[in-house]
Amino acid sequence: MTAFLTAGIVRTALEVGLIYALVALSLFISYSILNICDLSTDGCYTLGCAVGAMLTIAGHPFLAVLAAMAAGVCSGYVTALLQTKFGVESILAGIIVNTGLYTINLAVMGFSSNVSIFGKDTLFSLFESLSGAPFWHDWNKTVFLVLMILLVCFLIRWFLGTTLGLSIRATGDSPAMVRASSINPAFTVTVGLCVSNALTGLAGCLIGQYNKTCDINLGTGMVTVALASLVIGESLFGRGRMLTRIFGVIIGSCLYRFVISLALRLNVPTETFKLVSALIVAIAIAAPKARQILKLKHQEISSRKERRLYREGAKHAED
Amino acid sequence: MLKIEHISKTFYPGTVNEKKALDHLSLTMEDGDFATIIGSNGAGKSTLFNAIAGSFFTDTGYIELDGEDITFIPEHVRSRYIGRLFQDPLMGTAPHMTIEENLAVAYLRASDTRHHLFGRVSRKDREMFREQLALLDMGLEDRMNHPVGLLSGGQRQALTLLMATMVTPKLLLLDEHTAALDPATAAKVLELTKDIVKERHITCLMVTHNMNQALELGNRTLMMNTGTIVLDVKGTEREGMTVQDLLDRFAVGSGKEFNNDRILLSTKEDI
Numbered sequence: 001m002t003a004f005l006t007a008g009i010v011r012t013a014l015e016v017g018l019i020y021a022l023v024a025l026s027l028f029i030s031y032s033i034l035n036i037c038d039l040s041t042d043g044c045y046t047l048g049c050a051v052g053a054m055l056t057i058a059g060h061p062f063l064a065v066l067a068a069m070a071a072g073v074c075s076g077y078v079t080a081l082l083q084t085k086f087g088v089e090s091i092l093a094g095i096i097v098n099t100g101l102y103t104i105n106l107a108v109m110g111f112s113s114n115v116s117i118f119g120k121d122t123l124f125s126l127f128e129s130l131s132g133a134p135f136w137h138d139w140n141k142t143v144f145l146v147l148m149i150l151l152v153c154f155l156i157r158w159f160l161g162t163t164l165g166l167s168i169r170a171t172g173d174s175p176a177m178v179r180a181s182s183i184n185p186a187f188t189v190t191v192g193l194c195v196s197n198a199l200t201g202l203a204g205c206l207i208g209q210y211n212k213t214c215d216i217n218l219g220t221g222m223v224t225v226a227l228a229s230l231v232i233g234e235s236l237f238g239r240g241r242m243l244t245r246i247f248g249v250i251i252g253s254c255l256y257r258f259v260i261s262l263a264l265r266l267n268v269p270t271e272t273f274k275l276v277s278a279l280i281v282a283i284a285i286a287a288p289k290a291r292q293i294l295k296l297k298h299q300e301i302s303s304r305k306e307r308r309l310y311r312e313g314a315k316h317a318e319d
Numbered sequence: 320m321l322k323i324e325h326i327s328k329t330f331y332p333g334t335v336n337e338k339k340a341l342d343h344l345s346l347t348m349e350d351g352d353f354a355t356i357i358g359s360n361g362a363g364k365s366t367l368f369n370a371i372a373g374s375f376f377t378d379t380g381y382i383e384l385d386g387e388d389i390t391f392i393p394e395h396v397r398s399r400y401i402g403r404l405f406q407d408p409l410m411g412t413a414p415h416m417t418i419e420e421n422l423a424v425a426y427l428r429a430s431d432t433r434h435h436l437f438g439r440v441s442r443k444d445r446e447m448f449r450e451q452l453a454l455l456d457m458g459l460e461d462r463m464n465h466p467v468g469l470l471s472g473g474q475r476q477a478l479t480l481l482m483a484t485m486v487t488p489k490l491l492l493l494d495e496h497t498a499a500l501d502p503a504t505a506a507k508v509l510e511l512t513k514d515i516v517k518e519r520h521i522t523c524l525m526v527t528h529n530m531n532q533a534l535e536l537g538n539r540t541l542m543m544n545t546g547t548i549v550l551d552v553k554g555t556e557r558e559g560m561t562v563q564d565l566l567d568r569f570a571v572g573s574g575k576e577f578n579n580d581r582i583l584l585s586t587k588e589d590i
Contacts, residue, residue: 163427164436166416170424173413177421179374180403180411181482182428184395239415 004265011142013261017254018145019210022203023222024229024253025156025246029196031230032245033160034189035172036083039094041226043101044075044197045219048204050108053214056117061126065205072201075101076193084186105216113216122209141210148206152199153246159195160242168192221274228277229253231284256280321348321490321522326370326380327546340366341377342546348490353516353523353537357530357565363546364526368492371524373397385489399428402483402521404476404496411479414468418459418478421467422448425482451481455511473504477511484515491516493525509536530562542569 023045030038048068055064075097082093109115128140159165171178171188178185208214233252237244260273328341340363348354358364370377373394381390389397404411412421423440426448445463452460455477459470467475476496483491493512497505513536516523527533533540540557542550542565550568552560 162437162439163423166420166424167427169416169420170413173415174410176405176410177413177424179394180372180398180405181425182395182399183424184393 009261013257014254015141015145017257018149019203019206021149021250021253022199023226024249026196026199027226027230028249029192033169033172034192036090039091039223040075040079040097041200041223042219043098044072044200045204045222046105047071047075047101048201049208049214049218050105052205053115053117053208054108056120056122056209061122068201068205069198072197073194076197080190080193084189116213118212124209149250156246157243224281225277228280229256231281232256235284320350320385322383324380326377328370328377340546344547346548348522350522351520352539354539354541355533355537356526356541356543357533358543362543364543365494368494372401372403400489402488402491404479404483404493406495406498408472408476408499412467412475415466417464417466419448419463425485428486451485473500476508480511487519491521491523495526534560
């Protein structure tokens with residue numbers, strides 16, 4: 001057995017998992033905290049990648065990150081505007097923005113469905129050039145991403161502890177309370193979605209620089225993959241303290257990538273991955289209800305059995 | 320001072336479901352007035368509260384609070400100076416946030432939030448929350464980091480009361496806020512309400528279905544029917560009043576018998 005899982009495979013899973021964790025964290029804010037299903041994630045992820053790729057090609061790898069995040073904020077703002085000001089259903093608002101973004105993404109990429117950033121400076125290549133040690137050669141991307149994620153984590157945690165963050169959490173947790181307590185839900189929803197989509201944009205930019213390419217279909221199904229990570233994290237770590245929840249989401253995302261790597265090693269065809277992630281999400285979200293139904297069924301059967309035994313007992317007594 | 324002049328509200332106008340919920344209702348509350356409101360189902364009590372709180376804008380008339388015209392001020396702005404409690408204890412608090420975080424959200428009203436978006440709960444705030452919680456005498460001051468979802472209905476309602484009055488509101492709206500609690504807890508929450516309202520001299524409107532309560536609490540009793548106030552008693556007239564007098568006066572005022580079983584049944588209970 002020549003190492004079923006090589007260090008390289010583990011490392012790649014970890015690195016991609018960490019980047020995807022940013023999208024999962026984005027959904028953590030919109031789905032878990034704000035209780036809004038933001039379906040513009042797919043398009044916004046590609047948008048971040050496209051904007052980031054174009055600026056990286058132009059030779060501005062740092063600016064690319066900021067621009068990708070700003071693009072995410074704009075996309076989130078439009079989604080929020082549609083639902084808070086114009087009364088569009090939140091799911092529909094996401095779908096509308098997602099559809100519109102396809103054209104915008106193509107436009108950003110100069111109406112080509114694929115751009116390559118090979119040979120250009122990226123955050124990763126710049127970080128790699130800091131040292132020449134062999135260890136560094138293997139692990140620089142991982143170190144970079146871990147640092148990045150830690151920074152994002154603590155920023156999110158700090159943000160959710162500010163009065164603005166608390167208002168955003170209250171908006172998702174108890175709409176009636178928010179209306180009675182001087183918080184403008186339109187404002188908190190808007191800020192929440194902007195922050196959430198900024199993270200999606202950041203993830204898109206990083207994956208672009210990581211793969212050194214951007215494809216128009218990059219984001220397809222991303223929302224389900226991120227939800228899968230989120231659900232894995234929340235079911236493993238519960239809904240306790242905020243920092244635990246945030247780290248749970250990140251670990252969930254890495255675990256998800258490990259499962260995918262394992263599947264790849266077992267030669268499961270890549271075409272099935274979308275179905276698998278859809279199944280994970282569906283099962284994980286449906287599990288509590290399914291457990292309830294099974295329990296009720298079990299109760300029904302045992303009660304029927306008991307009654308039958310009782311009736312038979314009564315009959316015997318008569319005889 | 321709350322001044323309401325001829326407000327009307329019709330829901331679903333021009334359809335078969337058209338419902339005139341408020342009909343040229345006028346009401347003036349002096350500072351420190353504590354009025355109880357009774358009325359049959361659909362009389363417009365909750366609609367009146369929603370109109371004052373700004374859940375919708377009225378079709379006609381205007382509402383003034385402390386001399387400021389608030390008729391078209393949005394709900395979240397009004398809630399800076401109007402405290403509100405609902406019948407459902409689950410509505411006033413966020414279950415997945417801790418007691419401290421809930422209080423912090425309520426305390427936002429104290430400051431101009433625009434300038435403190437990134438402020439945090441300071442040690443001084445925390446101390447103040449503790450002191451206030453201790454006044455409830457429910458041991459909540461030692462559970463500040465527990466999620467509110469773990470508290471009982473009575474505790475949650477007491478906490479909501481605290482949140483609504485922590486920054487003294489110009490007006491407090493209580494919509495049957497003890498109706499969903501068990502008798503002992505209801506009495507306790509009511510006692511707290513009385514103390515806080517009296518101590519802070521808060522102008523207060525309270526919907527109740529308990530006739531004894533309606534006469535004993537506060538200094539004024541209002542009766543509503545078909546979207547308007549049909550009876551308004553206070554002072555010496557109110558002092559000598561019995562529940563039967565109140566029912567008789569209602570019949571005169573509205574031209575029909577009082578028809579709310581819940582209220583009629585509750586007349587025999589003590590507060």
